[in-house]
Amino acid sequence: MAGMRTVEEVLRADPNKYEITVFGAEPYANYNRIMLSSVLSGEKKLEDIFINDRAWYQQHNITLHTGADKTVVSIDRQLRQVVTQDGTVAEYDRLLISTGSKAVLADIPGKSLTGVLSFRDIADVQSMLSYSQTHQKAVILGGGLLGLEAANGLALRGMNVTVIHNNAVLLNRQMDQHASKILQEELEQKGLTFKMATKVKQLVGDEMGHIKAVHFANGDTLDCDLFIMAIGVRPNIKLAKAAGLYCEKGIVVNDTLQSYDPRIYAVGECIQHRGETFGLVAPLYEQAKVCANHLTEHGVAQYLTLPTATKLKVTGINLFSMGDFIGDESSETIQFTDSDLSIYKKLIIKANKLVGAVLYGDTRDSFWYQELLESEQSIADIRAGLIFGKAYV
Amino acid sequence: MFNHPRIIQTTCPYCGVGCGISATVNEAHHAVKIAGDQTHPANTGRLCSKGSALGDTLDLNSRLLNPHINGHPVSWTTALDTVANTFKDTLERYGPDSIAIYGSGQLLTEDYYVANKLMKGFIGSANMDTNSRLCMSSSVAGHKRAFGSDTVPGCYDDFEQADLMILIGSNAAWCHPVIFQRIRAAKLANPELKIVVIDPRRTATCELADLHLPVASGSDATLFNGLLCYLSQQNILNQNYIVQHTEGFENALHSAELSAPSVADVAAQCHLTAADVQCFYDWFSDTEKVLSLYSQGINQSSSGTDKVNAIINCHLATGRIGHPGMGPFSLTGQPNAMGGREVGGLAHQLAAHMDFSNPSDIERVARFWNTDNIATKPGLPAVDLFNAMAEGQIKAVWIMGTNPVVSLPNADHIKRALERCDFVVVSDCIAQTDTTAYADVLLPALGWSEKDGTVTNSERRISRQRALFKPAGNAKADWWIITQVAQRMGFGTAFNYQQPSDIFREHAALSGFENNAEHGLRDFNISALATIDQPTYEALEPIQWPVTSSQPKGTARLFGDGQYFTPSGKAQFIAVTPRSAVNLPNEDYPLILNTGRLRDQWHTMTRTALSAKLNQHSPEPFVEIHPNDAENTGLKANALAVLETQWGTMLARVTITESQQVGNLFVPMHWTEQYASQGRMGALVNPAVDPISKQPESKHTPVRIKPFQAVWQGFILSREELSLSDVDYVVKIKGGDYVRYELAGQGLASSWLEALKEYLINDRTEEYHWQTYQDASQGVYRAALFVDAVLTTVIFIAANHHLPERHWLIGLFAKNSLELSERMALLTGRVPVGTEDTGKTVCACFNIGEKILLKAIKDKQLKTPQEVGHCLKAGTNCGSCISEIKALLG
Secondary structure (H helix, E strand, O other), rough: OHHHHHHHHHHHHHOOOOOOEEEEEOOOOOEEEHHHHHHHOOOOOOHEEEOHHHHHHHHHOOOEEOOOOHOOEEEEEOOOOOOOOOOOOEEEOOOEOOEEEOOOOOOOOOOOOOOOEOOOOOOHHHHHHHHHHHEEEEEOOOOHHHHHHHHHHHOOOOOEEEEEEOOOOOOOOOHHHHHHHHHHHHHHHHHEEEEEOEEEEEEEEEOOOEEEEEEEOOOOOOOOOEEEEEEEEEOOOOOHHOOOOEEOEEEEEEOOOOOOOOOOOEEEEEEOOOOOOOOOOOHHHHHHHHHHHHHOOOOOOOOOOOOEEEEEEEEOEEEEEEOOOOOOOOOEEEEEEOOOEEEEEEEEEOOOEOOOEEEEOOOOOOEEEEEEHHHHOHHHHHHHHHOOHHHHH | OOOOEEEEEOOOOOOOOOOEEEEEOOOOOOOEEEEEOOOOOOOOOOOHHHHHHHHOOOOOEEOOOOOOOHHHHHHHOHHHHHHHHHHHHHHHHHOOOHEEEEEEEOOOHHHHHHHHHHHHHOOOOEEEHHHHHHHOOOHHHHHHHOOOOOOOOOOOOOHHOOOOOEEEOHHHHHHHHHHHHHHHHHHHHHOOOEEEEEOOOOHHHHHHHHEEEOOOOOOOOOOOOOHHHHHHHHHOOOHHHHHHEEEEEHHHHHHHHHHHHOOOHHHHOOOOOOHHHHHHEEEEEHHOEEEEEEEEHHHHOHHHHHHHHHHHHHHHHHHOOOOOOOOEEEOOOOOOOOOOOHHHOOOOOEEEOOEEEOOOHHHHHHHHHOOOOOOOOOOOOOOHHHHHHOOOOOOEEEEEEOHHHHHHOOOOHHHHEEEEEEOOEEEEOEEOOOOOOOOEEEEEEEEEEEHHHEEEOHHHHOEEOOOOOOOOOOOOHHHHHHHHHHHHHHHHHHHHOOOOOHHHHHHHHHHHHEOOOOHHHHHHHHHHHOOHHHHHHHHOOOEEEOOOOOOOOOOOOOOOOOOOOOOOOOOOOOOOOOOOOOOOOOOOOOEEEEEEEEOOOOOOOHHHHHHHHHHHHHHHHEEEHHHHHHHHHHHOOEEEEEOOOOOOOOEEEEEEOOOOOOOOOEEEEOOOOOOOOOOOOOOOOOOEEOOOOEEEOOOOEEEEEEEEEOOEEEEEEEOOOOOOOOOOOOEEEEOOEEEEEEEEEEOHHHHHHHHHHHHOOOOOOOOEEEEEEEEHHHHHEEEEEEEEEEEEEEEEEEEEOOOHHHHHHHOOOOOOOHHHHHHHHHHHOOOOOOOOOOOOEEEOOOEEEEEHHHHHHHHHHOOOOHHHHHHHOOOOOOOOHHHHHHHHHH
């Protein structure tokens, strides 16, 4: 997504600058990966989530290679060319790496059993959908955004879903304890089951090598037909590393999204910028803009990571968080709750500036808060009405 | 039983105007519709806000409905036996002067009469005083000195006939509103009528004033001494009248000349401009028909009696008394202060305008009452009475229908006195007052709507107060209670009354008893009513005393003939040397505290505070302060202040106003511990009294003021009454569907709120939900409690007094359920803001609605989702709405 967004930005800035070739390991043109949850839940159809079809590539004179055969297997930086699985070679003046991330697989005995999946691409979604038609019991490992969206989707598809989370707080990277508690209650009302602060000991399979149960460290067991690993992603840097590009957690880039090789740029979840890696969409699009700016030799843009906002794509559940939503001793908290309406809002203020927020149940003003946070304007004069929304200041 | 509404004519129980009320009674609903009685001469159909709201005060929840001993309900027999036996024991062990009755200008004449008769005639001590001591006794003493009798010479009809009206120390607009309406009407009808208001404050009464003289506090006697001099200097004196009908003029003029020789001198002493003084003196000089209306501003002073006489002197010197449209006119505070004086309810009085100064009066009354145990010397007036109680001399006291813990000066001392007293009986219609808290025995008296008897207003007019309802619970008439105790004490034959008219006849008979030239004439004479039968009493029309065989229809004015009730038959000039207040401002207490009434509350609020309407005008105890003083003392408008005097402290909300003079503060007299934790002005007031009238100096106490250092302030609106603890300032305000509490605390707001929330949900079986808002670092804590989805309580706390207006929130309590927009705005305390209807949300990331998108697509002719994204950002984040945007574009 970040890669093709960069291409779009390049085309917009200077359509004739480059002759462009695109390689994709999946057998499709580019699609909106974020929307996989909606496809899983049935709220979107697969065709709804494609961003550019093959005609678009033709229209813009882009050569598109897709599928496993066309997976790039090496980069020759001396020759400035890339080589695919099937030996296709393409030369480059500039190379843009956008290999994204890979799901982290928990190192649990039984992780290779059939029926143990991650939730990463269209193929995963298709597998999950077919399971939902033939099986009953789904277990999701990971109470993060992806895990909950998978859980919700499978539940809507009629499965009995249990979410296992190693923390006592769902979405603990995006929510505080209070919001998490309301979320859990609401999801439980939707029929999900949670096993919180629990460690999986092993996955047990049947004689066919298919998963049939989950065993927990505390001795509990749980029947299981489908086990989804959703405990996070890590940058996919195998190719870059093999090419000798400097990587740490991700491909290390500067503020122009340039790697240690000046001809090679990288964007998206595969990069590491100023020590940070990325998992949400908003910064990726910003990277695309900056990267395109440099690829088209405008050379003025600088990428800075802004606090990012989170939303959970579960229909009927509105939650939003951004920035530092926990706070520390130097910050101040404004809080609003309504237990009957399942509304919880928390704003973190530092030196009269909004630095973080959690909104649950009422997210109408989330964009406004984001603007306030990004613009770093003083909220001193609007503080009294701040948590009630833009209309009250 | 089917109940038809009945219309009953009765009299208002509040101020001394004594307005007639026409009450439409619905017994089934215990409800009454109040209207002014068109036929009553005092008000001819007019009513003020308090009188109009009487229907709101009939709630039985706050009523005392059973006798209690030490807090436990008992039978009447037990209660009466206990009172009678304890009084008898006390009498035997310690003598008559160890017993006291402290009554009230709220008692009916019949109640008053039997209380006075029991105490002075049979227990044998004159230790019967009443709250009229706080209100009228300087007028009584002034009248007595000048006229030889406690006589208000004129009548309300004089208002329409006067050409100059002087209101002195009277905020009639608020304290006697119907009189003020009459004056307003008179002014409209007679543009020549001039009105002068003499008051240190610029009160609501000044609205009608052609001239306001903001005299220095307490300087009234100088102003009127100056007037006497001026009248003399200008040859305005009525020499004929002075010679024929008065005595003592030379001395009076001499004193006046010594103290107030010239306009310039008076202006300097009273802090007035010479031009204003001159104007007032000229108007007085030039106007024959001049009425001087005075009230507590004159009476409540350590030289109140002299001030009354300084005013009367000017009328005597011009002969302007006893004729239509002229004369001194004391506006009484209470509905039956006058009736109390008729029966002899003050400690220095005996009965029927006879007192202890004349041995033949004592002998006469003893004979009439057929007692050999009559008191022979004056008893202790209020302040002295409670001092004696604090010193252990009063062993048993019976307090009737009044709240001295609030209303007497140095009121904290009154608490100590009641604690010291062995046996405290309180009869009242309200269960919980600051005074009932000290009672050993509580006796449930009838409330206004149940009482039956007579009252006398400021113009000597006797009117019937009639029962609208049957007694509530086990409440009994005061006269019955007193009679029962008297019988149990062994005085049965003298207290064999079956109904109020029995008492009234005896009272009327006593007024005429040996009231003649031979034995001495007395002004109070209603002997023509001494044989009134029950039906006639029942139907008695309002009538002004004297009511005698020669004046059977009553008497509008006295002294028209220049004959007075002094031994010589001549009115007495009193030489007045103005005195300053007893306690003057000093370095520690640099300001002067003034006290008084508000428009919509009555006395200690036991009844008026039951009315939501009446509580809106001034919901909290406040202090008025001049802007300069506020600045000097660091006070901010609407913040809280601590007032401190040598005698006590009070908390009040600050009102900064130029209607106060620099150096003066004003606080309302009404708040009690039932409604405000630290709002009793009585605790502040110095116990200095007038040496003659013994009336306390309630309008002049040295005071200091400073900001109250509250850590937090707040308010609660609640459908239920709450018991709030650990809070330094609480004011309770009853509303229609809610109770409002105004609060301030010096502890930690968050922990106080947590404890309160715990208390509010404790033992609740219904489903409840909280809405909360907090900005702890700003000290902001707000919460709303919904019980079974109904808004039940809202709590607003802030670090200062900047809290939202209460009006909108209060309105929500009238609703059964809230709109979502109201609920979401609830804790802002503000009306929901009309948010633009943007249509169904399409882009959730940037909160862009369908209507916004369609408008932009149309206005800017957008063709693609990308163009839409560039224009509105919609669809540029997660992109999940792009298909919907496409649909809108399509």
